[in-house]
Every structure is written in structure tokens, then in C-alpha cells.
Amino acid sequence: MLKKRIAVLVAFVVVLASVLAGCGNSSKSGNSSTTTKSTFKAGMVTDTGGVDDKSFNQSSWEGLKTYAKDNNLKVGTGVKYLQSTQASDYSPNLNTLVHQNFNVVYGIGFLMQSDIQKIAQQNPKAHLGIVDAVAVDKNNKPLKNVANITFKEEQGSFLVGVVAGLTTKTNKIGFVGGINSALIKKFENGFKAGVKAVNPKADVYVQYAGAFNAPDKGRAIAQTFYTKGADIIYAAAGDTGNGVFTEAKNRTKDGKKVWVIGVDRDQHDQGLPENVTLTSMVKRVDKAIYDVTKMTKEGKFPGGKVLQFGLDQNGVGIAPTTENVSKKALDAVNTYKKKIVDGSIKVPTTDKEYKAYLANLK
Incomplete structure (x- = not known):
């Protein structure tokens, strides 16, 4: 009789432990969801000019870093860049960030258009962006998961x-x-x-x-x-x-x-x-990258849209330093x-x- 009671007690403890573990997992899942929302990630791939080209690659990276600073993201994890030394690096670099589940991945420069198009169609749930080009499908229509950033x-x-x-x-x-x-x-x-x-x-x-x-x-x-x-x-x-x-x-x-x-x-x-x-x-590539990243974080990713920044949007102009003019x-x-x-x-x-x-x- 005693053995039977002990067996019942053990069974009860096991069931109770399972229930508690289940509650624990449920709580953990909720925390994980919250963490996912708070660990927004934005990445970019440079063209062969490199991130320190003192031109549009550098400007793009400055835009991401500014966004990181304003939103408490860590440089290197929350925002990240991969540098391309040759054209054959474009596709693997873009794929790396996509497969690392970055919320938005930018290809900097029109030279990445074909790579962006291919990867966007292979990963329809990914959010991609391209600077200075429009990513299209075989019918020449803008791909719905790519934000196209262009300038006048x-x-x-x-x-x-x-x-x-x-x-x-x-x-x-x-x-x-x-x-x-x-x-x-x-x-x-x-x-x-x-x-x-x-x-x-x-x-x-x-x-x-x-x-x-x-x-x-x-x-x-x-x-x-x-x-x-x-x-x-x-x-x-x-x-x-x-x-x-x-x-x-x-x-x-x-x-x-x-x-x-x-x-x-x-x-x-x-x-x-x-x-x-x-x-x-x-050419305010930094501002454009910042704005599209912000839209993505807010759930308003402009996929399939062609964004154009000109004088009327302060997207282009002459530099603020005018001492020699x-x-x-x-x-x-x-x-x-x-x-x-x-x-x-x-x-x-x-x-x-x-x-x-x-x-x-x-």
C-alpha cells in the first residue's frame, strides 16, 4: 500500500513539474518575442569602393550608425556592414545578412541590382533595399520586398x-x-x-x-x-x-x-x-537610409516603392561648407x-x- 502511495506521489510530482516547465516555456516564449522586437537589426553591403570611400558607401554607413545611436542599437550587431572587395562578393554578403535575419538589408549602389533582384525573389519574406537602382521582376515590375532608394x-x-x-x-x-x-x-x-x-x-x-x-x-x-x-x-x-x-x-x-x-x-x-x-x-544617402530603416522598424517598410529624393526633399544640394564659394x-x-x-x-x-x-x- 505504501509503495502504491509513493508511486502516486511521484507521478503527481512529475505532472506538476511538467506543468511548471510548460509555464516556464510559455513565459520564455513571450520574453523571446519581446526580445525579437527590441533587437531590430539593419545591415548593409558596400560596393567595391568600401565603407571608407568618403562618398556614398560611407554616407550610407553614417546613416545606419546615426539610427543605431538614436535607437540604442549596438554597432556591429544591431547595425552592421559587410565590405565587398570584388563584384563576386555582393551576393554572398547580401545572403549572409539575410540568413542572419536582419530586418532590412541594403545593397549600396546600382552595381548590386541583379544580386538584389535574385536574392529578393529567393527570399520573399526578407526586406531588402537598394540605393541608386530599382529592383524588378521578370515583368519589369518593382519587387514587393525591395525598397528602391533613388535621387535626382x-x-x-x-x-x-x-x-x-x-x-x-x-x-x-x-x-x-x-x-x-x-x-x-x-x-x-x-x-x-x-x-x-x-x-x-x-x-x-x-x-x-x-x-x-x-x-x-x-x-x-x-x-x-x-x-x-x-x-x-x-x-x-x-x-x-x-x-x-x-x-x-x-x-x-x-x-x-x-x-x-x-x-x-x-x-x-x-x-x-x-x-x-x-x-x-x-547626396543625402545617409538620410534616406535612416528614413527607410525607421519606416521598417515601425512596420511601414516601403517595399515595391521607388523613393526619389531631390531638391524639394533636401535629398541633394550643395554642401553646407561654403567658405570657398x-x-x-x-x-x-x-x-x-x-x-x-x-x-x-x-x-x-x-x-x-x-x-x-x-x-x-x-
Whole structure:
């Protein structure tokens, strides 16, 4: 009889333990859900220019870091980047962050468009973002799980073109592009249009380096342009543009004052200590990345949408550092900015549009 009572007691204890364990697991599950919500993660993959390109990769990362600071996320876990050294790194880097369950993963630059498209379709529940491109399906429709972040680069480039046209003393100006593409053509044609709007006599030399990570090539092109008499060069070339700064600083050290117009970020510091940065075309990739990350965290991920940031959204413009820009040029920038925003001027983005623009100036 005693044995039977003991057996019943043991059975009761086992059942009770199971119930308590079940309650414990239920509580743990609830905590896990709360933790998941509080451990929001946002990641990005750089293109080959690298995270310290002093251009759009760096700006993107600054946007994520600012978001992390404002939302108590840890850099390295809450926000993270993976650097690509070659194009073949894009897909594995993107996949790594997707499989690590990052809530949103950005591909920085149009060169990642095909990789983003493929990965987005393979992982329909993932939230992805791409800068400077639109990710589409086989029917050319925007993919519903990709946020497309684009800019009106031609508008900001027009404004720095106005500065260049009113600052040059030789009437010879250069443009150094990274990869010859529809995107960088927007920089080129907008810039040339701005120059010609205020200085029809100016010549603009144009050359593409064929890469965003070739500072030596950027320097060589700058050397050619400066030797031909250009006194200002606008570099829209990522890390390649850093070579333009190197050449300009060396020439200034030798007593030959020349200028560089930076891109994407305020690159005033990049021109120091020789002070060769005339101005920069600021492209607020940092703000765009911040905004889309915030929307994602709030459950409002803009999948399938094409977000476009122009002058009217303060998505592009000239840099806040204006110490090297004359009052005349600044006044002209403000005048032309209003005309672009109100639609009086349509800034060209392609060679064909630029040709038509020039015809209308005459």
C-alpha cells in the first residue's frame, strides 16, 4: 500500500513539474518575442569602393550608425556592414545578412541590382533595399520586398556646375566619372548644364575611369585635365575621386591653385590642409537610409516603392561648407534652385536631353 502511495506521489510530482516547465516555456516564449522586437537589426553591403570611400558607401554607413545611436542599437550587431572587395562578393554578403535575419538589408549602389533582384525573389519574406537602382521582376515590375532608394543627382550637380562656371578663371573645367552608366550620366549632364547656364564660354572635359575604386586612375585623369588648363574638377567616382583630391593637393603645394568639387558627402575635410575643396554635391544617402530603416522598424517598410529624393526633399544640394564659394555664386545657386524646384528648369539627365538643353540656351 505504501509503495502504491509513493508511486502516486511521484507521478503527481512529475505532472506538476511538467506543468511548471510548460509555464516556464510559455513565459520564455513571450520574453523571446519581446526580445525579437527590441533587437531590430539593419545591415548593409558596400560596393567595391568600401565603407571608407568618403562618398556614398560611407554616407550610407553614417546613416545606419546615426539610427543605431538614436535607437540604442549596438554597432556591429544591431547595425552592421559587410565590405565587398570584388563584384563576386555582393551576393554572398547580401545572403549572409539575410540568413542572419536582419530586418532590412541594403545593397549600396546600382552595381548590386541583379544580386538584389535574385536574392529578393529567393527570399520573399526578407526586406531588402537598394540605393541608386530599382529592383524588378521578370515583368519589369518593382519587387514587393525591395525598397528602391533613388535621387535626382542631376539637380544637385546642376547647382555645383553653377558654382564652377562662376568660379573658373580659365574657362576650362573637368568632370571625372566612375563607371559610364545612366546613373553617372545624370551627374555629368546636370553638371555641364549648370556650368553652361552661367558661363556658355566654358569648356567641360569629361572622362570616365571605369571603376569606383581606382584612385590612381582618378589621379591620372586629373593630372591630364589640370595640365590642359582646367582649374576645377568635379569628381563623381567614389573612391576613384580620392585620386583627384591627391593630385589637386600636390599641385596646390607646388603653388598652382586648383579646385575639386566633391560628391555625395561634404568633402571639405578631404581637401585639407591645402584647402582644395571648392564645394561638394551632397547626396543625402545617409538620410534616406535612416528614413527607410525607421519606416521598417515601425512596420511601414516601403517595399515595391521607388523613393526619389531631390531638391524639394533636401535629398541633394550643395554642401553646407561654403567658405570657398563667392557670394555671387551662392546667390546664383539659390536662384537656380528655386527655378528647378518650381519646374522652370528641367535639368537634363542624358546626352540627348543635354543636347536639347544647349539648343534652348541659344
